[in-house]
Amino acid sequence: MTDKPDLISEAIEKLRARAERQGEAETGSEEKGPRLAVNAEKERLRRMEALLFAASEPLDIETLQTRLPAESDVEALLAALQEDYADRGVNLTEVGGRWRFETAPDLRGLLEEIREEPRKLSDAGLETLAIIAYHQPVTRAEIEEIRGVAVSKGTLDLLFELNWIRPRGRRRSPGRPVTYGTTNSFLQYFGLGGIADLPGQADLKAAGLLDARLPPGFEVPDPGLGGASDDEDPLDPEDDAHLFHVDFMEEDGETD
Incomplete structure (x- = not known):
């Protein structure tokens, strides 16, 4: 008597083999x-x-x-x-x-090199730049009030040429004076992540840049507060272009 194939067993074996192949495929995936x-x-x-x-x-x-x-x-x-x-x-x-x-x-x-800078900032330029950086937004009249002397056009010319300052807006006060602030180029040149990274009064004292015995009431402004101002309107590039030119080119009374 010849043995007949067990169809049921064969079907079970095929199903088992298919399940194993499917499991291997899923594991690989x-x-x-x-x-x-x-x-x-x-x-x-x-x-x-x-x-x-x-x-x-x-x-x-x-x-x-x-x-x-x-x-x-x-x-x-x-x-x-x-x-x-x-x-x-x-x-x-x-x-x-x-x-x-x-x-x-x-x-x-390792990368330092000695080279002659084509133009250097004068003491007046450094003072003006520091005032703008710490007090921004600040007007020309406010810069002169803080310094105690007039700001020459040449000083502002150089700061604009270096792309370290920019006109920010117009103060909401009589005459609508232009306000100034620093630029990203200023931050990049001095290696600052933001204006808030400027040294504070304690840092300046520690570096020997401020006298340890300061006059009563003397304070260095918090550079982190030099953001948007409620009494300032942004400049309109078209409407204010000629007005800014007049503001900037007006005659100086006293030079640095």
């Missing part, structure tokens, strides 16, 4: 998913690194977002890249709300 996610994150970091390295000026978050995949978490990527470069020869730093690579602070001496 689970392992592949995280690996793909990690690879995608590394690729976004590489792209951000390339963008920041090649940029001629610091980049803000909005610009980076437009250059990276839409699903990229730019702030998280910046934090990861900053941590990755923390102990390297160059660091990723934030300057005025923008990001750039710069030489690690302890290695800056």
Whole structure:
């Protein structure tokens, strides 16, 4: 008597084999998913690194977002890249709300060179710049009141030429005088993340830039308060262009 194939057993074996193949496929997919996610994150970091390295000026978050995949978490990527470069020869730093690579602070001496600056700020220029930085928004009349002497047009010319100051708006007072403030170029040149990073009174004393025995009531303004002002209107580029020219070019009474 010839044995007939057991159809039921064969069917069971086929089902078992199919289940095993399916399980192997699902396991492989689970392992592949995280690996793909990690690879995608590394690729976004590489792209951000390339963008920041090649940029001629610091980049803000909005610009980076437009250059990276839409699903990229730019702030998280910046934090990861900053941590990755923390102990390297160059660091990723934030300057005025923008990001750039710069030489690690302890290695800056390697890149120092002696060169003659084409134009240097006079004492009057430094004083004017400091007043604008700490008191902004500030008008020309207020600068002169703080300094005790008139501000020459040449001093303001040089600060504008260096792109360290800018017209901010118009004060809501008689005559509608122009107010001045600092620029991102000022922050970048002096290595500041923001105006709030300017040294305070205690820092200036510690650096020997202020006499330890100051006159009663003397205070250095808090640079962190130099933001928007309730008594200031922003400049209208079109309507105020000729008025600003008149304000800026008017004759000086006394020079520095």
